Amino acid sequence: MEDLEKSALTLIKNSKDGLLQSDLWKMLGLDSREGSRLVIRLAKKGLIRREQVMVNGRRTYRLYLVESDSSAKRILVDLTSILDIPCTTCPYIESCGPGNFYDPATCPLMDSWLEAKLENRSRLERMSLRY
């Protein structure tokens, strides 16, 4: 990494509520064009995050450091809620559709899943009636 990028990163790191892009290039002694190129480079590397803000009627960015375990690289989407639906792990999900051999309307796996769901619910209702 270039020295310039490093010093930019330290500056962003040391500012608590994020650093304005317009302040950054002034601090580094660059012009705005060089500054914005530098910031874009860092953002592309996933090292910083930019948030567009208005300051004195001019558009600029507030820059934040991205922690090393960067959020962009995280596995974020949780599947837990759909794991019990048979389609989720169905090997035939691609060829399943109305009128096909595999059809959600006639799928026995979906039948039993729905039945189990209804049963579960009526059991819960019975339990709540009891108490």
Add this chain to the structure above:
Amino acid sequence: MSRTSERAVKSLERLIHDMAEKKGIDPDKAVHVFRLIVSPTNSKGLSDEDLEPLTGYKQGEIRKILRLLYDLRLATYRRGRHPKTGSTRYYWVVDREALNTSIIRRKKAVLEKLKTRLEHERNNSFYVCPQDGSRYTFDEAFDYEFVCPRCGFMLEEDRSSSDYARALEEEIARLEEEIRRDEKEIFGS
């Protein structure tokens, strides 16, 4: 933040586990291979030959697992050359950003199936066999002259079909909301 990520990884591993099981692949091996590829130390990619000594599994098994991961769009490969022999090798990596969109795509596919089913539940009236509980649409029941083809009992009108529809509606609403939330988190608002 990191806890949701942990949950997500766990759920993903369960998906791989279950899918592998259905495809006749050893599920624990599949999860093991996935963990090796997804690990942050694997930035250059691992070929099936690299994975063989790391896991002790047969190359054929490993390739089956990689194929499964590829089909689910969870892993992808980079074509490269073996540093010494110069022959073509495939180096497997997990593109984490693409991974998140793949999971969302899976959710959307499931959602679509549920919607198709809901349509079917709404557009038909159903008959059930009091004996074995099998369920027929009106047209099917009409063809069987309202007698269960399996046990010969008279079919009765199914009163629970609105329950089915309601359960599906709830599930669809929940899933739609979840996908919206996921997309916001991944792509920004």
